[in-house]
Amino acid sequence: xxxxxxxxxxxxxxxxxxxxxxxxxxxxxxxxxxxxxxxxxxxxxxxxxxxxxxxxxxxxxxxxxxxxxxxxxxxxxxxxxxxxxxxxxxxxxxxxxxxxxxxxxxxxxxxxxxxxxxxxxxxxxxxxxxxxxxxxxxxxxxxxxxxxxxxxxxxxxxxxxxxxxxxxxxxxxxxxxxxxxxxxxxxxxxxxxxxxxxxxxxxxxxxxxxxxxxxxxxxxxxxxxxxxxxxxxxxxxxxxxxxxxxxxxxxxxxxxxxxxxxxxxxxxxxxxxxxxxxxxxxxxxxxxxxxxxxxxxxxxxxxxxxxxxxxxxxxxxxxxxxxxxxxxxxxxxxxxxxxxxxxxxxxxxxxxxxxxxxxxx
Amino acid sequence: xxxxxxxxxxxxxxxxxxxxxxxxxxxxxxxxxxxxxxxxxxxxxxxxxxxxxxxxxxxxxxxxxxxxxxxxxxxxxxxxxxxxxxxxxxxxxxxxxxxxxxxxxxxxxxxxxxxxxxxxxxxxxxxxxxxxxxxxxxxxxxxxxxxxxxxxxxxxxxxxxxxxxxxxxxxxxxxxxxxxxxxxxxxxxxxxxxxxxxxxxxxxxxxxxxxxxxxxxxxxxxxxxxxxxxxxxxxxxxxxxxxxxxxxxxxxxxxxxxxxxxxxxxxxxxxxxxxxxxxxxxxxxxxxxxxxxxxxxxxxxxxxxxxxxxxxxxxxxxxxxxxxxxxxxxxxxxxxxxxxxxxxxxxxxxxxxxxxxxxxx
Numbered sequence: 001x002x003x004x005x006x007x008x009x010x011x012x013x014x015x016x017x018x019x020x021x022x023x024x025x026x027x028x029x030x031x032x033x034x035x036x037x038x039x040x041x042x043x044x045x046x047x048x049x050x051x052x053x054x055x056x057x058x059x060x061x062x063x064x065x066x067x068x069x070x071x072x073x074x075x076x077x078x079x080x081x082x083x084x085x086x087x088x089x090x091x092x093x094x095x096x097x098x099x100x101x102x103x104x105x106x107x108x109x110x111x112x113x114x115x116x117x118x119x120x121x122x123x124x125x126x127x128x129x130x131x132x133x134x135x136x137x138x139x140x141x142x143x144x145x146x147x148x149x150x151x152x153x154x155x156x157x158x159x160x161x162x163x164x165x166x167x168x169x170x171x172x173x174x175x176x177x178x179x180x181x182x183x184x185x186x187x188x189x190x191x192x193x194x195x196x197x198x199x200x201x202x203x204x205x206x207x208x209x210x211x212x213x214x215x216x217x218x219x220x221x222x223x224x225x226x227x228x229x230x231x232x233x234x235x236x237x238x239x240x241x242x243x244x245x246x247x248x249x250x251x252x253x254x255x256x257x258x259x260x261x262x263x264x265x266x267x268x269x270x271x272x273x274x275x276x277x278x279x280x281x282x283x284x285x286x287x288x289x290x291x292x293x294x295x296x297x298x299x300x301x302x303x304x305x306x307x308x309x310x311x312x313x314x315x316x317x318x319x320x321x322x323x324x325x326x327x328x329x330x331x332x333x334x335x336x337x338x339x340x341x342x343x344x345x346x347x348x349x350x351x352x353x354x355x356x357x358x359x360x361x
Numbered sequence: 362x363x364x365x366x367x368x369x370x371x372x373x374x375x376x377x378x379x380x381x382x383x384x385x386x387x388x389x390x391x392x393x394x395x396x397x398x399x400x401x402x403x404x405x406x407x408x409x410x411x412x413x414x415x416x417x418x419x420x421x422x423x424x425x426x427x428x429x430x431x432x433x434x435x436x437x438x439x440x441x442x443x444x445x446x447x448x449x450x451x452x453x454x455x456x457x458x459x460x461x462x463x464x465x466x467x468x469x470x471x472x473x474x475x476x477x478x479x480x481x482x483x484x485x486x487x488x489x490x491x492x493x494x495x496x497x498x499x500x501x502x503x504x505x506x507x508x509x510x511x512x513x514x515x516x517x518x519x520x521x522x523x524x525x526x527x528x529x530x531x532x533x534x535x536x537x538x539x540x541x542x543x544x545x546x547x548x549x550x551x552x553x554x555x556x557x558x559x560x561x562x563x564x565x566x567x568x569x570x571x572x573x574x575x576x577x578x579x580x581x582x583x584x585x586x587x588x589x590x591x592x593x594x595x596x597x598x599x600x601x602x603x604x605x606x607x608x609x610x611x612x613x614x615x616x617x618x619x620x621x622x623x624x625x626x627x628x629x630x631x632x633x634x635x636x637x638x639x640x641x642x643x644x645x646x647x648x649x650x651x652x653x654x655x656x657x658x659x660x661x662x663x664x665x666x667x668x669x670x671x672x673x674x675x676x677x678x679x680x681x682x683x684x685x686x687x688x689x690x691x692x693x694x695x696x697x698x699x700x701x702x703x704x705x706x707x708x709x710x711x712x713x714x715x716x717x718x719x720x721x722x
Contacts, residue, residue, distance in 0.1 A: 012379075020378045020401045021631075023685025023697060040381045040401070270382075274632075274680065276701065289676045296657050315650045319635065324384025336384060341635065 001026065001286060003065060004058035004083065005297075006076065008035035008043040010325040010334065011262050013065035018278035024286070029057050031048050036325040047307040048075040051082070058083055065240060065285050069096040069260055070142045085237045086285035089261045093237075095260045098140045098171045105255050106238035108235060110228045112255050113247070118170035127172040137161045140169040145332070146207015151175070155188070175256060178247035182216055182224040183265040187241045187290050188233045195280065195293040196226050197273060200265045202245070208332060212265045212301045214272060221246075224253050232258070241266070242279040264303065266335050271321045272299030297343045300352050304336040307360040314338055317354050318347070362386065364426060365419035365444065367437070369396035369404040369595060371686040371695065372428035372623050375631070377402035379639035387648070390418050409436040412443070419444055421534070426601060426646050430457040430621055431503045441693070447646035448601045448621045455597075456621045459501045459532045466616050468494035469596060471589045473616050479600070485519050488533040498522045501530040506693070507568015531551050537615060539608035543549050543577055544626040545586040548641040548651050549594045549603045556641065556654040558634060561626045563606070569693060572713075573626045574663040582607075585614050585692060590657040593619070602642040625664065628698050632659030632682045660703045665697040668721040675699055678715050679708070 001024045005012045008030035016026045016037055028035065028043045035043050044057040048071060058064060066076075073093050080089040086255035088229070094100050102112045116127050118137065127135060148168075150161040162337040181204070185197040198215030199222050229244055243263035246253040266277035275283075275291025283290055297319075308329055314320055317340060324336040338353045338359065362385045366373045369391035377398055378386040389396065389404045396404050403666045407414040409432060419425060424445040427437075434454050442452040455461050457619040463473045477488050479498070488496060498519070500509035509529075511522040542565070546558040560583050561578030590605055604624035605613040627638035636644075636652025644651055658680075669690055675683055678701060699720065 017378055019380050020374075020381075023402060023683075025687075025688050039386060112547055228439075257650050271635075275682075283676065291676070291682070292680060312649050315644065315652070319653060321636075321652070323382050326384050326386075 002027065002061045002281065003063060003285070004029070004061040005037075005065055005067060006030075006048065006079070007067035008032070008037040009067055010036040010327070013040050013325055014066075014267070014323075015067065015262065015281065016040075018276060019282055022279070022282060024282060027057055027061065029054055034038070034328065036327050039326055048072050048079075051075070051078045051145060051361060052318065054079055055082055063285050065281070066092070067261060068144075070144065071096065080091070085102045085292055087236070087242070088239070090258050091236050091238060092287055095258045096141055097169075098138060098143070098173075098257075099169070100260055102171070105232075105258075107229050108228075108256050110231065111253065112237040113176050114174040115174045118172050119167075121162055124162055128155060128158060131172070131174045134175045136173045136175055138171050138173060139165060140171050145209075145334075148203075149207075176247055178249040178254070180248050181256070182221065182225070182248055183212075183245045183263065184222075184229050185241060185243045185263060185266040185269070185277055185293075186226075186233060187284050187293065188227045188238045189273075189276070189284040189290055190239050190287050191261055192234075193290050194230065194233055195290045196229060196294050197266065197269060197277065197293045198222070199225060201310070202265050202266070208305060208334070209264050209303055210305075211303075212268055212299075214268050214299050214301075215295045220251065221248060221253060228253065228255060236342060238286050241277050264337075265301075266336070267323070268299035268301040268339050269293075270323070271339050271341050272296055272301075283337050297341045298345065298348045300340045302338045302340075302355055302359055303334050303335055304338060304359060305361060309333075309338075309357070309360055313358050314355070316343065317351050317358070318354070319351065363388065363422045364424060364643065364646070365390070365422040366398075366426055366428060366433055367391075367409065367440070368378045368428035369393070369398035370428055371397045371688070373399040374401050375628070375639050376426075376428065376623065376642065377683075379637060380643055383640070383643060385643060388418055390415055395689065397688050400687055411441075412439045413435070414442055417560055424646050426622075426642070427453070428622060431505065432457065442582070442612050446593065448597070448599055448603070449591060452597050452599060452621050455699055456619045457501055457502055458530075459504070459534075459618075460530070461549060462619055463532070466593075466619075469589075469592050471592065471616050473615065475535040476538050477533045479533050482527075484521055485523055485533065489519060492533070492535045495536045496512075497534045497536055498526060499532050499534060500526060501532050505603060506570075506695075507565075510568075537608055537610055539610040541609050542606060542617070543582065543586070543609055543614075544573075544604055544606045544624065545583075545590055545636055546588045546602060546604045546624060546627040546630070546654075547587075547594060548638070548654065549599045550645040550651055551596075551600050551648050552599060553653050555591065555594055556640065556651045558592060558627065559583070559656050561629070563626050565713070567693070569666060569695070570625050570664055571666075572664075573629055575629050575660050575662075581612070582614060589614070589616060589721045592673055601645050602638050602702045623697070625698075626662075628684070629660035629662040629700050630654075631684070632700050632702050633662075658702045659706065659709045661709060662703045662717070663701075663716055663720055664695050665699060665720060666695055666722060667692050668696075670697070670699075670721055671719070674719050678712050678719070680712065681705065681716070696703050 007030035252275035369389035
């Protein structure tokens with residue numbers, strides 16, 4: 001069994017590690033030379049448009065998946081004609097574009113923030129009249145970790161953002177002062193078997209995920225999140241792991257982003273769930289039965305961002321599991337993560353405090 | 362951080378996978394060309410006596426460990442002069458030889474079966490008089506999975522075994538019709554921090570481990586096993602994971618074999634314990650704090666021997682985790698393992714029955 005992965009960052013790395021356990025061979029294609037996955041599996045450096053090279057790299061694979069939705073869709077269209085792609089090309093196409101994503105969600109009656117397609121300065125003026133300040137201008141594609149977006153508090157800022165971002169397809173989103181953010185990770189295989197991990201509570205710092213805690217217990221929100229996820233999975237005949245990030249606002253959920261892939265807010269599943277999101281993504285795209293998505297304990301996952309860590313200090317925290325991606329330290333770059341596991345709520349709070357003191361940012 | 366591993370079989374493979382999670386680089390040396398670890402880490406093909414080549418392969422490693430005690434001790438002596446070896450050369454030397462192992466255990470008042478050093482036919486005649494039939498003749502070194510040993514029921518069989526095995530250093534062990542076999546896996550780092558996994562109940566078929574179940578609950582035996590393990594670890598200033606196999610006979614323990622390494626009866630710890638034996642071995646030899654060795658649930662680990670499996674059938678068993686080592690199928694060869702996890706005793710019994718029906722031997 002052999003799987004091709006488009007992209008070779010840390011998500012590909014963790015997919016490959018999980019694949020090794022299952023005896024599944026993996027091969028990644030990435031245009032970048034320094035890739036986190038390079039020391040755990042084969043990584044070929046090729047442009048995503050170089051179909052000839054990609055065909056060579058992926059020779060003999062049973063199917064192809066991706067670790068990022070930020071892929072050139074025309075190129076991947078060609079790949080999907082040669083290889084079985086999971087999740088499929090239409091799914092990738094919808095979720096790599098904030099506008100088509102939101103249009104899709106609204107067509108399914110899944111609430112989102114109000115938004116506007118932006119093609120001209122006129123559209124921004126319209127937004128200024130329609131939405132009160134502040135609102136957000138975002139690039140429709142290739143945004144991640146808070147990149148490619150600006151919060152707009154007045155007309156001057158709107159003008160500056162327009163100068164900086166115009167030329168790229170843009171979207172304006174109404175700002176919602178939400179109470180907190182959660183995500184739900186689900187898996188579905190080609191037999192329609194579907195599983196949901198428990199809700200995850202996510203906290204960000206400077207636009208980057210900082211802390212994910214699971215399970216986040218809220219029956220009402222969990223039921224709602226599963227309902228929305230189910231509708232999407234069925235509608236798209238989805239195969240693989242899918243993540244939805246929600247804003248929680250006045251006890252209701254607004255779908256913010258959908259990732260057609262394994263997700264940072266699911267790294268806790270490696271130790272904290274009966275089957276990790278990585279293994280379940282592989283099982284799903286191969287057509288194997290899914291593993292249980294139940295939590296084994298309480299988990300808290302910290303991203304390790306920008307700096308090297310003093311590992312022995314971190315591992316002194318009870319129930320700590322350290323993951324390092326072998327990337328060059330750089331401000332704002334996700335270099336690894338730390339997962340804390342325990343079944344005791346008080347112990348978890350104490351351990352989170354310890355971790356916050358010890359993690360170097 | 363970089364670690365050299367002597368040997369590149371499935372134990373090295375699982376060490377390397379665990380190392381990948383921790384961002385630790387690994388490199389293996391093995392004289393064999395077909396190695397299970399080859400598709401998860403760098404494997405250099407070199408003779409263990411080729412110190413020059415080994416030095417090149419292990420260039421830049423922080424320390425060296427091994428996945429088997431069946432190593433040429435003179436060669437490894439040279440390696441240990443160039444690199445920090447964990448567990449150290451004296452430990453390897455004791456435990457790779459059934460006679461020195463048993464002498465060592467007896468010097469610490471840890472019970473074993475009665476045994477005799479065999480250097481001549483005369484020694485065998487002495488054993489025939491001293492021990493009643495049956496007894497076992499074993500090679501002192503390089504035995505595994507029931508290889509290099511014979512059960513002797515009469516003088517004729519003794520003569521045949523002598524003809525076949527003489528020339529190699531031998532040991533005779535009194536046959537004990539033990540009630541069952543258990544093992545204890547422990548970890549110790551260079552700060553003397555020591556941890557024990559719960560007891561494991563082991564069942565063999567044709568001399569090969571077939572099923573390991575953990576935790577095996579027996580307070581008296583657990584206390585005794587930990588006591589024996591502690592004495593050994595302290596005496597040897599042991600660094601790494603160590604496994605002791607015990608025969609249980611009339612509520613007492615006879616130490617059978619000691620493995621100075623991660624062990625087949627500890628594979629369940631990947632999903633079933635808070636930290637796997639592989640991660641704890643790495644943490645120990647690096648000098649990091651050990652992770653918790655507590656069981657998260659009930660586990661049953663089946664070796665997958667000789668034949669390819671129908672994976673989707675196996676993964677239909679609730680709580681099943683499949684591991685495949687990418688080795689060529691061959692009669693009696695360990696090709697992978699299946700771990701079943703659940704917290705419910707009845708469910709475990711049912712799932713074990715399912716697995717026994719589905720696993721192809």
